[in-house]
Amino acid sequence: MTTLKSKLQADLNAAIKGRDELRSSTLRLTLTAITKEEVAGTEKRELSDDEVQKVIAKEAKKRREAAEAFAQGGRAESAEREKAEGELLAEYLPKQLSDDELQQIVTQAVEEARAAGAEGPRAMGQVMKIVNPKVAGLAEGGRVAALVKKQLAG
Numbered sequence: 001m002t003t004l005k006s007k008l009q010a011d012l013n014a015a016i017k018g019r020d021e022l023r024s025s026t027l028r029l030t031l032t033a034i035t036k037e038e039v040a041g042t043e044k045r046e047l048s049d050d051e052v053q054k055v056i057a058k059e060a061k062k063r064r065e066a067a068e069a070f071a072q073g074g075r076a077e078s079a080e081r082e083k084a085e086g087e088l089l090a091e092y093l094p095k096q097l098s099d100d101e102l103q104q105i106v107t108q109a110v111e112e113a114r115a116a117g118a119e120g121p122r123a124m125g126q127v128m129k130i131v132n133p134k135v136a137g138l139a140e141g142g143r144v145a146a147l148v149k150k151q152l153a154g
Helices: 003-017 021-039 049-072 076-090 099-115 121-135 141-153
Strands: none
Touching: 003 021, 003 049, 021 049, 021 076, 049 076, 099 121, 099 141, 121 141
């Protein structure tokens, strides 16, 4: 068992013992998603810490999107729960890049792409190819794409 997965399991046991319903249900769902990912495909395999982290990031993103949908639908209580679950999962992910740090990386990538001859909105794919490996797991894709579009347009 990977260290991150075993940490999740240990935290789940502690949450159950402490009768923390929010934490225990969130961790249960996350561990289920990890197990589902492990058995997907032709044969069962053990996920690495990086793969486990990707599953956690996907689960956290689902919570953010659900919170937004509940808030738009006028269900504030459900939105708050989803938001709390998302924040709980964020504890297991690496710290996200600040706006300034991300801006700096994107600016550098845009300059690299322009030096290679890419111009305007068509350069989006080339810039994303440069940026994505640098920010993998540290910034959400939508945030990165919006910043790249903004810089290429302006």
